Amino acid sequence: MTMSPDEVVRNFYESYNDRNLAKTYEQYVSHDLVNHAFGGAYDRAGWQAADEGLLAAFTDLHVEVLDQIVQGDRVATRFAMTGTQSGDFYGVAPSGAKATLTGTAFDRIEDEKIAEHWSDSDLGSFMQQLTSANS
C-alpha cells in the first residue's frame, strides 16, 4: 500500500512519539536528503543526532501535527513538540519546565521518503520557557 506525501510527513513526525529515531529516519528520510533547515547546517545524520538530543533532554516529548497543506509532492506542516525538560539542552540545566516548541516545515517527497527539507522552529520562545523556569 502506498503512502501519500502528507501521510509520509505526518507519520514521520508522529513516529517521534515511538522514540526510535533510527527506525524513523530509515523509514521516512531519503539517504539522498537535501536539508536546507538552519542554513543547511545539518545533513541527514546531523539532523537525526540533533533530534536524538531533544528526545534525551525531554523524556516525555510529545509531537503533534497541527496542520498540513499539500500540493503535489510538497507538504507544508505546522507542528508542536511538548515536553518536560529532564536533561541538559543547549547549555540549559534540567529545569523541570514543561515547554512547547512550534515549527513549520516544507518537505518534498520522493518515493515515499523526505527528499528535501526546509524548516523553522520557534527556538527563541522555547529556550525562554526553559530559562525562565530556572531563574
Next chain:
Amino acid sequence: MAISTTATTTNSTQDQTGLEAMKGVVLQWVDVVNSGTLDGIGSVWADDCVVHAGGGLPEVRGVESLGGLLTAYRAALSHLHITTQDLVAEGDKVAARFTTRGRHDGEFLDMPATGVPIEIGGFGLFRIADGRIAEEWLLDDLASFISQVKIVSALAQTGGAS
C-alpha cells in the same frame, strides 16, 4: 467520490483555478510588503484578520494593527523585500516559503541598529476566506537574524576580518 464543496476537498479533486487564485492573494500581499507603502493592504487582508507571529510576539488582530507591524518592521529593516521561494495550496490554506531581506537600520529584537544587510528565511501559512487573508501563522528565522547581526558586530569590534 463526489466533488465536495467543503474546504476539506482533497488535492486531486480541488479546483485548480481556486487554488491559483488563493496563491494570487498571498502574492498580492508580498507586493504590498515590497511596495514600501500600505496601499492595498485592506483588499488583501480581512478587516478582522489574525496573525500569529511567533517568536514570543503578541498576536496581531485587525488590519490596522497589521499595518502598524509592517511599518515597525520597515523601520527596523529598511529596504524590506520578500522573495517567494515556494507556494503550496490546499483547501482554504496557502503555505509560503520565502526569503526576507533588509538592512538593520533600526532597533529590532532589542538589538540596536547595525546597518548590517540581513537575509532570513521564513514560512507563512495563510487561511483565505472570501478572497482575503483571514489568518496567518508566521515564522521567521529570527535566530538567524540575531546570529548575522552578532557576527558582523563582533567582526566590527575586532577590526573586521582584515
